[in-house]
Amino acid sequence: MEWSPKYLTGNALVDSEHEQIFAMVTDVIGQKFKERGEKIETVINFFVSYTLQHFSHELKLMEDSGYPEIQEHKRQHAEYMEKVNALKAKIETDPNRDISVEVGDVIADWLENHVLCSDKKMALHYRDWMKEVGNEDGFGATILMGL
Numbered sequence: 001m002e003w004s005p006k007y008l009t010g011n012a013l014v015d016s017e018h019e020q021i022f023a024m025v026t027d028v029i030g031q032k033f034k035e036r037g038e039k040i041e042t043v044i045n046f047f048v049s050y051t052l053q054h055f056s057h058e059l060k061l062m063e064d065s066g067y068p069e070i071q072e073h074k075r076q077h078a079e080y081m082e083k084v085n086a087l088k089a090k091i092e093t094d095p096n097r098d099i100s101v102e103v104g105d106v107i108a109d110w111l112e113n114h115v116l117c118s119d120k121k122m123a124l125h126y127r128d129w130m131k132e133v134g135n136e137d138g139f140g141a142t143i144l145m146g147l
């Protein structure tokens with residue numbers, strides 16, 4: 001599994017968060033966290049909170065721009081969190097369990113089915129809306145400034 005420019009949505013904030021999520025997943029799959037002396041539980045917990053934060057940022061972009069497919073997008077996020085939480089539960093039951101393959105499957109599905117379609121569509125809508133309201137270079141800037 002490799003990061004590819006094809007996953008870019010054109011929204012700077014969304015893209016940087018996606019890359020960060022991808023990097024965290026690569027870390028889990030490659031068991032790199034062990035080299036840093038970290039526990040899988042810690043890594044997964046951070047992953048969950050970062051992903052939730054990312055989803056809330058996307059929600060703000062959708063709300064701000066009046067995105068018509070917001071409900072479907074939210075449903076997809078909820079579905080993805082369910083899968084992630086199921087993996088988290090497995091690790092809590094058995095921290096020594098190797099979840100690399102399952103994590104890889106979940107993230108591959110997320111990249112191919114959510115990022116490539118839904119996130120791109122949302123980012124495009126947001127860009128058009130920014131142009132409409134006269135802010136050409138404001139990709140995600142409302143959120144970045146609001147943090």
Ligand SMILES: [Fe+2]
Pocket residue numbers: 058073077114118119
């Ligand atoms: Fe999304």
Ligand SMILES: [Fe+2]
Pocket residue numbers: 014018054058115119
């Ligand atoms: Fe996303």
